[in-house]
Amino acid sequence: MRRMTFWKKWIIRLSALMGIAFVLLSIHAKIKKKDTVYTHLPEEKNPMEGKTVVFIEEESDPVNADGVRGHLEAIGESSFRESFYTRRVKRAVDLFVSFFALIFLSPLFLALSLAIVIDDPGPVFFTQKRVGKNKQYFQLHKFRSMKMSTPHDTPTHMLKNPEQYITRVGKFIRAHSLDELPQIWDIFVGNMSFIGPRPGLWNQDCLIAERDKYHANDVMPGLSGLAQISGRDELEISEKAKIDGEYVEKIGFLMDMRCLFGTVFAVLGKQGVVEGGTGNKKGKQEKQQTLREYKGTALPLEGTQVSGIPELIMKENNKVFKILITGAHSYVGEQVEKYLEEYNKKIFEFSPEKKRYIIETISLYGEEWKKKDFSCYDVVFHVAGIAHGRIKENTEEEINQYFAVNRDLAKNVAVKAKNEGISQFIFMSTMAVYGGIKDAVITKETIPSPISAYGESKLQAEWLLEELEDEKFTVAILRPPMIYGHGCKGNYTKMVKLARLLPVFPEVGNSRSMIYIENLAEFIRLLIENREGGVFFPQNDEYIDTGKMIRLIAKSHHWTCILLPGFKTILKFMQKLPGKVGRISKKAFSSLYYQQEYSDYRENYRIFSLEDSIKRIEEIRKKG
Structure with a gap:
């Protein structure tokens, strides 16, 4: 009884102390807010406050923080109306949480303050004019991470060699997002919220105008938001504004929780943090894309200039390859044809009438194909x-049916091709020829052991085709793993559905081989250029973990998916269950992959990494 009385007294005392601290801090915040929103400095206030604006490009104007010459013009008053949630509930939560965060994080604030001063003497905090709710200017606070000599109102991405300005402590606190902690005070004061569009610089006119299209300037800016968990500082201005608009449209408790958990995940995973900021991603990506498209590939024709790539000579630069794809409406066939046509356009950018690859597709239904001249x-x-x-x-x-089509038809087409003078026959086999192996990894010593009619029919077709090969007739057999890409049916589509439906997914820790369709198309192109035969095992340059794949897909769609540890034992148990549950679990969560050196080729065909390929699928989907 005495113990209960003792704790009760301490709880009452602590509550009273916290109450007094809250009142005093609130009074101080109310006084300070007037200074932070330039109440006493009307010349510093935003003339566009509360108005809807557009950006007007004008060469005579100075360059703004987005790197563009121009200015904002008002076109009317904002018609946006806040909901009860944003006016009352969200503010109450912000006030309550920020108060306790300031109290409990005060030792960390003190430690970081000392480290900053010792590393580079000067102010602990860095203040900067930012755009708040309804475009009201306010002073945003950060722990200073850059040297005192750094230009004040210039975004990091506009600086030349920004690394030279960052202090040693600054690198650490930026890497762990600790420099943002003082904004908890801005939240308590009422200039910010924990979740919302990140406040832009006062002179980021392009960003401000883009956000106005979606009312993203009419809500309280946040410590983190939907755009930050969708790419953080790497997104283009238009894309960032659009995502901020999506947040405003769907604003509510569930959206805020999604952004909160996504932020924790992004910070812990250190995703998307670059020295740069808004709108500096596109140029870098375009350069990487251009280099990626030509890395390790056969080169443009002599005298052809391609998007800044130096003039180089292709093997047999006058050669034109005529390719017959047998099998209409095949996903792989259609995508390879599309890829080669795009390649033609790239290497003959200034001579569109020329082609390196001439492609034709025929159907093998019925007997009509036998009349086709292959010569x-x-x-x-x-x-x-x-x-x-x-x-x-x-x-x-x-x-x-499997054997009639996958084996016998393949042989008949190959015999006709050989008899009519075709020099190379490329056959799409499958990883399923290894369906019965017990080991997860497939090496050169692994003997095929199919367990399905599909796998068996493909393997028998390989044997028959190899018998036809001679000096004049080359046979190339491909055993790709799961193929994925835009428009591809199968497991990838199921993964997209899971990523859309599930905000959390078990951490799997498996390894599986996959290949992106454009990587496969590039591999086939190289086989054609080199007129090579043999058995090949193309795959991406990295294995996929089912959980991480789901997370990457979610990220590309701007969804949040958090991986939960501790499920590996359960997933292994599920794989041993009989029937459909066991089969699906084994397919989704077990490991099966080619040894990487087994898939290496003398020229690089892996032009897209796993993450880049998923981003590209989403880009293609958006284009329609």
Whole structure:
């Protein structure tokens, strides 16, 4: 009883002390807010406050913080109306949480302050004029991470060699986002919220105008927001403003929780943090893309200039490859044709009538294809076949369909191609020829052991095709793992659905081989250029972990997906269950991959990394 009385007294005392601290801090904040929003300095206030604006480019104007010459012009008053949640509930939560954060983080504030002063003598805090709610200017606070000699109102990405200005302590606090902690005071004062669009600089006119299209300037700016968890400082201005607009449109408790958890995940994972800021990503990406497209590939024709790439000579620069794709409406066939046509456009940018690759596709349904003259082609790319799972394997008739199409038809096409002078035959086989192996990793010593009619029919087709090969007829057999890309049906589409539906997903820790369709298309292009035969195992340059793949897909769509540890034992148990649950679990969560050196080629065909490929799929999807 005495113990309960003792604790009760301390709780009452502590509550009273916290109450007094809250009142005193609130009074201090109310006084200070007038200074932070330039109440006593009317010349510093924003003339566009509360108005809707557009950006007007004007060469005679100075360059703004977005690197563009121009100015803002008002076109009317803002018609935006806040909801009860943003006016009352959100502010109450911000006030309560920021107060306790200031109290409990005060030792950390003190330690960081001492470190900053010792490293580079000067003020602990860095203040900067930012755009707040309704475009009201306010002073934003940060821990100073840059030297005293740094230009004040210039975004980091506008500085030449910004690294030279960052202090040693600054690098640490930036890497862990600790420099943003003083903004908890800005939240307590009422100039910011924990979640909302990041406040732009007062002279980021392009960003301000873009955000006005979506009413993103009409809500309280935040310590973090939807745009930050979708790419943080790496996003282009238009994309960032659009995502901020999405936040405003869907603003509510669930959206704020999504942004909160996404921020924690992004900070812990150190994702998307670059020395730069708004709108500096595009140019860098374009350069990387240009280099990526030509890295390790056959080179442009002599005398052809391609997007800044030096003039280089392609092997047999006058050669034109005529390619026949056998199998209409095949995803792989259509994508390879599209890729080669795009390649033609790149290398003959200034001579569109020229082509390196001439592609034609024919259907193998019925008997009509047998009348086709193959003699005018150099290469047959055979993709016709029955895909795994397209038909069941319950009856002998169903099983025979796999062998009739995947094995017998492939052989018949190859025989015709050889007899009519085709020099190279490329056959799309499958990783499923290893369906029965017990080890997760496939090496050169691994013996194929298919467990399905699909895998068995493909393997038998390989044997028959290899028998046809001679000095004049080269056979290239591809055993790709799971192929994914825009418009591809199958497991990738299911992953996208999971990423959309699930804000959390188990941490799997498996390894699986996959290949992005454009990486596969580049590999096929190189085989054609080199007129090479053999058995090949193309794959991406990194294995996929199912959980991380789901997270990357979610990130590309600006969704949040947090991986939860501790499920590995459960997932392994699920793989051992009989029936459909066990089969699906094994397919989704087990490991199966080619040894990387098994997939290496003398020229680079992996032009897209896993993350880049997922971003590209989303870009293509947006373009429609």
